[in-house]
Amino acid sequence: MNNQAPSMLKPALISGAAFGVAGAIPVINWINCACCALIIGCGFLAAYLYSKDCRAAGTSFQPGTGATVGLVSGLVYGAVSGVLGGIISSVFGLGDWEEVINQIQASGAEIDPEVLDQISGFMESSGSLMVVLIGIFFALLFGAIFGTVGGLIGGSVFKHEPQVAAYDQTPPPPPVG
Amino acid sequence: MDATMTNTPPSDPGKQTRLVLGMVSGFALLWTGGTVLAPWLAVHDSVLGGWLRLLYRPGCHQIGDRCLDLGFGPMAVCARCTGLYLGGTLALLWTTIRNRPSRPRPLWLAIFAIPTILDFAAGQLGLPSLGNWTRLAVALPLGLLAGLYLGDALMTIVTRNQNPQNDKDPVA
Numbered sequence: 001m002n003n004q005a006p007s008m009l010k011p012a013l014i015s016g017a018a019f020g021v022a023g024a025i026p027v028i029n030w031i032n033c034a035c036c037a038l039i040i041g042c043g044f045l046a047a048y049l050y051s052k053d054c055r056a057a058g059t060s061f062q063p064g065t066g067a068t069v070g071l072v073s074g075l076v077y078g079a080v081s082g083v084l085g086g087i088i089s090s091v092f093g094l095g096d097w098e099e100v101i102n103q104i105q106a107s108g109a110e111i112d113p114e115v116l117d118q119i120s121g122f123m124e125s126s127g128s129l130m131v132v133l134i135g136i137f138f139a140l141l142f143g144a145i146f147g148t149v150g151g152l153i154g155g156s157v158f159k160h161e162p163q164v165a166a167y168d169q170t171p172p173p174p175p176v177g
Numbered sequence: 178m179d180a181t182m183t184n185t186p187p188s189d190p191g192k193q194t195r196l197v198l199g200m201v202s203g204f205a206l207l208w209t210g211g212t213v214l215a216p217w218l219a220v221h222d223s224v225l226g227g228w229l230r231l232l233y234r235p236g237c238h239q240i241g242d243r244c245l246d247l248g249f250g251p252m253a254v255c256a257r258c259t260g261l262y263l264g265g266t267l268a269l270l271w272t273t274i275r276n277r278p279s280r281p282r283p284l285w286l287a288i289f290a291i292p293t294i295l296d297f298a299a300g301q302l303g304l305p306s307l308g309n310w311t312r313l314a315v316a317l318p319l320g321l322l323a324g325l326y327l328g329d330a331l332m333t334i335v336t337r338n339q340n341p342q343n344d345k346d347p348v349a
Contacts, residue, residue, distance in 0.1 A: 033238040034297055035261045062337065063330030115227035142235055149327070156326040157283045159333065 003058045003162065008069045011049035015042050016076025016147075023077060023139075024084035036146040042077045043070030043150025044157075051158035060162045063155030070151015071144055078143030082136030089132065191276055194335045198273040201331060205266040205324075212262065215253035216246075229253060245309050256309035257293065257316045264320020265327065272328030280329045281322060289319045 019042035022028045032038045047066035054061040211229055218226030230253045233239065237254040244251035245259060252259060272278060292315045300306040307315060 030238070030301065031297075032236070033255075034293070035258050036236045062333060064334045064337065066330065067334070114224055115231060138235060146236075152330040153323055153326045156280060156330040156333070157286065 005059045006050070006053040006057045008050055008065075008072055011046045011053060012069050012072035012076055015046035015049060016073040016143075017080055018042075019045070019073075020077040020080025021084060023081035024088055026088065029081070029085075036142060039074060039077055039143055039146035040150035040153070042073050042143075043147035043152075044154040045150075046070055046073035046147075047151045047154025048158055051154070051160065055160060058162055060160065061155070062159050063152055066151040066153075066155020066158070067148050068151070070154065071148045073151070074143035074145070074147015075140060076143075077147060078136070078140035081143070082139035085139065086132035086135055089135075193339060194332050195273060195276050197331055197335050198269065198276070198328060201327075202266065202269040202273045205262070205269050209259075209262040209266045212253040212259060213247060216250035220249040233258075243309060243312075245313065256312040257297070260313040260316030261320035261323070263313075264317040264322075265324035266320075268321045268324025269328050272325065272332070278329035278332040279325055281325060286319075286322050286326075289322055293319055 019038055023032060023038050029038065043066075046069045050065065050069045051061040054065075212233060215226050215229040215233070218229060220226075230239065233253045237258045239251075239253065240255065241251045243255040243257075244253075245256050246252070254262070296306050296312060296315060306312070
């Protein structure tokens with residue numbers, strides 16, 4: 001126990017990378033369909049890991065710290081899932097915007113055809129690299145927002161004050177001689 | 178210390194927390210209201226409805242059959258997300274009105290998450306899952322808990338920023 005705040009980077013990287021990989025895998029990333037649950041979980045796990053580090057170091061862990069570590073982990077999530085998702089889309093040919101629109105329509109989602117036409121026009125004129133870049137941008141944006149929310153919730157659940165060193169109640173050894 | 182240097186009255190921490198919570202609750206209310214506004218706008222031939230629906234797209238599958246219909250087409254998010262948003266908003270409003278945080282035991286978070294996780298897994302595996310209103314009812318307590326924790330976190334941050342020496346937990 002050194003009473004110095006531990007580094008946030010390790011828990012943020014572990015959580016962000018683990019959830020980022022999950023968020024890039026096509027079937028697992030459906031979990032995000034439940035209110036971005038993967039990203040909120042990412043921030044929550046980062047807060048939990050950091051609270052454990054803080055407890056071991058004897059420092060306090062508060063919701064503000066949870067929000068910060070959640071934000072960082074959300075950004076790591078965004079970078080990892082955005083880049084990996086882009087690579088997976090390019091390799092498996094999922095980056096085609098027409099395919100994305102077909103998937104949306106096949107899912108039964110009610111989206112105004114006029115809006116879809118406007119987006120399709122923009123995507124066709126800008127190419128698949130633009131689709132990947134926009135994907136990374138939104139992954140970072142949503143990672144930051146929902147990672148912070150997850151970190152805040154984790155900060156409230158796991159918050160604790162610094163541990164005070166316990167008073168040593170063992171009697172001193174009797175004087176010799 | 179010279180009295181002239183300390184003549185600024187310290188702002189009331191209660192007012193500050195209520196202001197911050199009120200702003201966050203207002204945003205949550207707008208966000209949840211937008212899920213109803215999107216189909217209403219679409220019914221009234223506004224292209225804004227389509228754009229608004231697209232805004233909710235990254236966080237929800239928006240499958241029409243799984244969305245509640247309040248009389249003007251399916252809402253912008255599914256019944257589960259509606260429950261989570263509604264629960265979170267209600268909890269934030271509750272915390273704002275009371276201006277006192279409440280932090281349930283973390284065990285409740287796990288207990289309330291299990292039915293939603295099971296229902297989600299059943300849906301993904303192609304097993305029969307719950308109806309829309311039941312799904313909303315199952316997700317609502319989880320959203321409520323998340324909202325209570327969020328309210329507690331925000332109150333702690335504001336209280337500690339008001340007085341960094343204040344180590345007291347506002348819940349305790």
